Amino acid sequence: MPHDHSHDDLHGHPHDDHSHLDDETARVMALEKLLADKGLIDPGALDVILDTYETRVGPRNGARVVARAWTDPDFAQALRDDATAAIHGMGFAGRQGEHLTAVFNTPQDHNMVVCTLCSCYPWSVLGLPPTWYKSAPYRARAVSDPRGVLAEFGVTLPEGTAIRVWDSTAEMRYLVIPMRPEGTEGFSEDQLADLVSRDSMIGTALATTPATGEAA
Amino acid sequence: MNGPQDLGGRDGFGPIAPDPQDPLFHAEWERRAMAMVVAAGGAGAWTIDESRFARENRDPGEYYGLSYYQLWIRGLEDLLKTKGLVTDDELSTGQADGPADVTALAADKVGPALMRGSPYDRDPKGSRPAFEVGQTVQTRNLQPRGHIRMPAYCRNRRGVVAAVHGYHVFPDTSAKGDRTTAHWLYNISFAARDLFGDRAGENDRVNVDLWEPYLNV
Structure with missing residues (x-):
């Protein structure tokens, strides 16, 4: 099927035609080669980093923390007292998760996390941040218009719920513990973890209710 | 600095548009850019705050016109130049004039380094906080x-x-x-x-x- 190669190639679809490279691809490839030639990076290190964040470290880690907090009151208390120790104790440690605070949603209080100054995010429990989290619209409005932001995610909180927004300005990383959905009595930790989306741990979603498959 | 990074409460950036597909990367160069910046940081030649400042310390028009990983790459290039690890000439030609005086983070050390992270708390050595909770x-x-x-x-x-x-x-x-x-x-x-x-x-x-x-x- 004929299509316009030159247009696609210049506007972000370099894989349509390998004979051309868009500007950013060329720039990044040249820089990678230069840094490798100068001994500033080990090219093999890049593959390990990508494998780590594409296949090993992601929101499933955080979901396991939440599921355990829902089923084990002692662990929930430990999370409140010292989230860093509690979460590291589950084996979820590392870069951008050195210092952690868990914030618990209740019927009275909803928590939401942002980094207005850059893109700080708890990599060790949620992986790499989604594009919207790093975007100017979210960073600009999460602090001043959290209800408007939540509406764009399809979330409406009950009248009277107060919102607390956590702006991650330091090396402390915040994990939201959403409320456990109704109708999950007797669920295993694995079943519960399936109800915990990444966004529910940022605070732009609620945990999923199993009966309907909809966010509670 | 009163820079373009300080976005909290600003108007005019439009709706958020969460993407249900939401891939971690939108192009192969973004994958390489993320990994390259993390790997280069692993050489220990700059701090996380030097890295943040290198990204935000630019013309607001440029900052807002760049995508996220483009900003990471511009910041990395500026850091490398500021630190004297790469010259303008090397960046424009892509040809290395010689090795940099830095030890790269080796592939077999990356896993442990990522798991270890780098804690930012320090020994207060007798210093006490001036404020307490509730104040x-x-x-x-x-x-x-x-x-x-x-x-x-x-x-x-x-x-x-x-x-x-x-x-x-x-x-x-x-x-x-x-x-x-x-x-x-x-x-x-x-x-x-x-x-x-x-x-x-x-x-x-x-x-x-x-x-x-x-x-x-």
């Missing part, structure tokens, strides 16, 4: 040309200490390569209406992590 504090009206991690929206405002996090590396000095200077770090809770007026919800709050030098003692 009302006033933020200072600081507007340095250099790096600072107090957003403009909470300058010169009253808030309540919600937590004392510990004695943490101070970003303002860390952005100049100083890895040791640290200060007490607090979580300060502000009434959202004190920050954003009537547009904020009546009982909503905004909590911000702020170091002791950002607060009036």
Whole structure:
């Protein structure tokens, strides 16, 4: 099927035609080669980093923390007292998760996390941040218009719920513990973890209710 | 700095548009860019705050015109030049004039390094925090040309200490390569209406992590 190669190639679809490279691809490839030639990076290190964040470290880690907090009151208390120790104790440690605070949603209080100054995010429990989290619209409005932001995610909180927004300005990383959905009595930790989306741990979603498959 | 990075409360950026597909990367170069920046940082030639400052210290028009990983790459290029690790000439030709005086993070060391991270708390050596949980504090009206991690929206405002996090590396000095200077770090809770007026919800709050030098003692 004929299509316009030159247009696609210049506007972000370099894989349509390998004979051309868009500007950013060329720039990044040249820089990678230069840094490798100068001994500033080990090219093999890049593959390990990508494998780590594409296949090993992601929101499933955080979901396991939440599921355990829902089923084990002692662990929930430990999370409140010292989230860093509690979460590291589950084996979820590392870069951008050195210092952690868990914030618990209740019927009275909803928590939401942002980094207005850059893109700080708890990599060790949620992986790499989604594009919207790093975007100017979210960073600009999460602090001043959290209800408007939540509406764009399809979330409406009950009248009277107060919102607390956590702006991650330091090396402390915040994990939201959403409320456990109704109708999950007797669920295993694995079943519960399936109800915990990444966004529910940022605070732009609620945990999923199993009966309907909809966010509670 | 009063720079383009300080976005909290700004208008005009439009809707958020969460993407249900939401891939981690939107092009192969973004994958390489993320990994390259993390790997290069692993050589230890700069601090996380030097890296942040390299991204934000630019013309606002340029900052807002760049995508996220483009900004990472521009920041990396600027850091490499500032640190004397790569010359303008090498960047424009792509040809290395010689090896850099830095030890790269080796592939077999990456896994343990990522798992270890780099904790930012330091020994207070007898220093005690000036404030305790529950105390009302006033933020200072600081507007340095250099790096600072107090957003403009909470300058010169009253808030309540919600937590004392510990004695943490101070970003303002860390952005100049100083890895040791640290200060007490607090979580300060502000009434959202004190920050954003009537547009904020009546009982909503905004909590911000702020170091002791950002607060009036």
